[in-house]
């Protein structure tokens with residue numbers, strides 16, 4: 001039997017309708033169930049692989065400053081955090097930086113820990129802010145939304161960058177999904193956690209104030225670029241605390 005053009009057209013239309021309705025249903029189900037493309041285990045795996053790539057570039061220490069341990073334990077006592085999941089690593093870097101990787105891996109640099117006169121309240125403020133990024137799903141979203149290898153590449157370039165690349169980093173970090181909105185959310189979460197754990201939320205403000213005069217220095221830019229809009233953050237924090 002030879003099919004005429006009408007039959008062929010009919011078949012094409014029927015197949016197209018079937019395919020369309022199938023995809024439509026799948027998309028609809030996905031949307032309504034909110035199917036998540038990444039499980040917590042996936043997230044941990046990604047975080048670990050990022051960490052090992054970072055460790056190839058710069059020394060990562062597992063043993064931590066006793067002050068960090070004390071603060072993390074204080075947070076654990078007062079909040080429903082999956083404390084067992086958190087690991088804080090010290091990055092042997094001369095840059096002042098702290099960051100949260102997927103899977104509750106927190107990195108804090110030696111230079112930040114060793115800052116002269118860094119108070120417990122300030123250190124707690126920095127850690128609470130990074131924990132907030134994990135608890136609020138910001139690090140997770142960065143993995144979901146962005147191509148993982150791209151995100152890792154950005155992160156690695158931050159870790160190993162020279163001062164001349166500082167401006168470029170601002171854009172690359174924006175690609176990790178860290179935005180003005182997520183920063184303000186993280187600060188709000190942090191002040192609640194700090195208050196509950198008995199630390200003064202003012203520590204976060206005084207740390208931000210403290211870093212402001214150095215904003216122009218290249219070696220500080222990593223921290224500023226991951227944590228933009230310092231003035232706005234200070235203003236919002238003050239507003240929240242005066243309520």
Ligand SMILES: [Zn+2]
Nearest residue numbers: 183186226227
């Ligand atoms: Zn942040």
